Amino acid sequence: MITLNLKKNVDSKVLHHHPWIAKNLFDKPNESVNPGEIIEVRDAHNQFVSRGFANSLSFFYYRAVTFDSREKLENKLSFLQERLYDLFIQRLSLGYNRSFRLCFSENDSLPGLIVDRFLSEKNQQAYQVFVVQVTTAGINSYISDPLKVFKNLVDRLAQENRILIPWERSIVVMRNDIKIREKEGLPFGPPQVLNNEQKVDLSTMPILIDHQFLKSEIKMQADLMGGQKTGFFLDQNYNLLRVAEIFTEYVKFFKPQNVRIMDICCHLGQWSAYLGIILKQMGVKTELVLVDISQDALNKAKATMDSYGIHVECRMIDVLDEAFVIEDKSYDLIIVDPPAFAKSKDHVPAAKSAYQKLNLKAYKGIKKYGFVVSCSCSGAISLEDLKDSVNRAQIKAFRSGKIVAQGGHAADHPHLFSFPEGYYLKMITAQVI
Ligand SMILES: C[S@@+](CC[C@H](N)C(=O)[O-])C[C@H]1O[C@@H](n2cnc3c(N)ncnc32)[C@H](O)[C@@H]1O
Numbered sequence: 001m002i003t004l005n006l007k008k009n010v011d012s013k014v015l016h017h018h019p020w021i022a023k024n025l026f027d028k029p030n031e032s033v034n035p036g037e038i039i040e041v042r043d044a045h046n047q048f049v050s051r052g053f054a055n056s057l058s059f060f061y062y063r064a065v066t067f068d069s070r071e072k073l074e075n076k077l078s079f080l081q082e083r084l085y086d087l088f089i090q091r092l093s094l095g096y097n098r099s100f101r102l103c104f105s106e107n108d109s110l111p112g113l114i115v116d117r118f119l120s121e122k123n124q125q126a127y128q129v130f131v132v133q134v135t136t137a138g139i140n141s142y143i144s145d146p147l148k149v150f151k152n153l154v155d156r157l158a159q160e161n162r163i164l165i166p167w168e169r170s171i172v173v174m175r176n177d178i179k180i181r182e183k184e185g186l187p188f189g190p191p192q193v194l195n196n197e198q199k200v201d202l203s204t205m206p207i208l209i210d211h212q213f214l215k216s217e218i219k220m221q222a223d224l225m226g227g228q229k230t231g232f233f234l235d236q237n238y239n240l241l242r243v244a245e246i247f248t249e250y251v252k253f254f255k256p257q258n259v260r261i262m263d264i265c266c267h268l269g270q271w272s273a274y275l276g277i278i279l280k281q282m283g284v285k286t287e288l289v290l291v292d293i294s295q296d297a298l299n300k301a302k303a304t305m306d307s308y309g310i311h312v313e314c315r316m317i318d319v320l321d322e323a324f325v326i327e328d329k330s331y332d333l334i335i336v337d338p339p340a341f342a343k344s345k346d347h348v349p350a351a352k353s354a355y356q357k358l359n360l361k362a363y364k365g366i367k368k369y370g371f372v373v374s375c376s377c378s379g380a381i382s383l384e385d386l387k388d389s390v391n392r393a394q395i396k397a398f399r400s401g402k403i404v405a406q407g408g409h410a411a412d413h414p415h416l417f418s419f420p421e422g423y424y425l426k427m428i429t430a431q432v433i
Helices: 076-093 137-142 146-159 179-184 234-254 270-281 295-307 345-365 383-396
Strands: 002-005 037-042 048-054 062-066 100-104 113-122 125-134 170-174 192-194 205-211 216-222 259-264 286-292 312-316 331-336 366-376 401-407 426-432
Touching (some): 037 062, 048 137, 076 100, 076 113, 076 137, 076 146, 100 234, 146 170, 146 192, 205 270, 216 270, 234 331, 234 366, 234 401, 234 426, 270 295, 345 366, 345 383
Parallel strands (some): 002 037, 259 331, 331 366
Antiparallel strands (some): 037 048, 048 062, 113 125, 170 192, 205 216, 401 426
């Protein structure tokens, strides 16, 4: 194993378990490391710092996997199997039993590995689908045999009666159709499906999501083969709960004849489904308008809502376009959950102006005492950046909002103390007068 020493007086964040180390912080960085090669990092006094992998092709030369000097990384298969098992136990212990993020890359000390576990049903049988995205050469070398990795995980958990679904009804989808892989020297290509003996159609798949407000489940239509990211945005489940708690109090208090909700950048419509089901159970007449640029996403959202007997109006439009306007002061709740406008720090000013532009439309369109939920899923946009953009929007709209709830990604997307870059999702909900 190659050992590399850090320069003297490197930034303290490196010594406080930040998982990324840039090449210029090493005393003598090795230019010829193989992509993903295991490296031990020591400080300038030769004291152990961490072990992880390096890739001289990558912007982040080194990513840490362990800060424990006793932990060895060479036996890659058994190391990964043990980590994934441990992560599964962690998620179960947080109350996740249906669909959840099993592995959250750096935040779960497996840099470049995302695994979402979706619970599904076909012909009255439960299935689990592991959707996997690999974005680093290091992790790629650990998961060279995904079938073996996931079979081991499922068999072990099933034997211990921690899960009820056997390997025969477990499917693995390798979603390596992401361009970013090229930056690490990895090929990208169409999704690869493993262990799908029953030929389950993964592109129109009902997935079961925890409905924490109703303490039950909600069945959403998703495309695990070609849908955005892993097919579904699991990260909002805490924010959904928080907004549902607040909004139902508003509905009970004002008893509107007709509750109007607009779900901007709705994707598969989880906000609408979640709130629509609650309001239907409360016997409240609700008008739901779903907006997205993707017709495919809107079709799936509509199919979900139809299955619950909830009528929705779908609008396929570019929400940044001038043609997208919201009638003045007409909605009780508007959710603004756009894509990541800032992919890096360089994009922050342009992204902030896009968040402002979109939130301006929402703040004009909200009724007095209604709520605007403003989200940003850009790692480069801080909570303060988002607040600043929304504040400017409300001032321009001649409205006045006060923040009543704030949130981030849910507990199945934990984040490290030492890694602010890993905390990407921010949500603020304001009551507007
Ligand atoms: C972060 S996702 C939204 C997630 C969704 N709200 C949920 O909770 O599952 C962003 C969505 O914005 C849509 N989108 C991207 N650019 C858009 C645009 N210019 N106009 C409208 N929708 C857009 C994408 O199709 C995607 O569905």
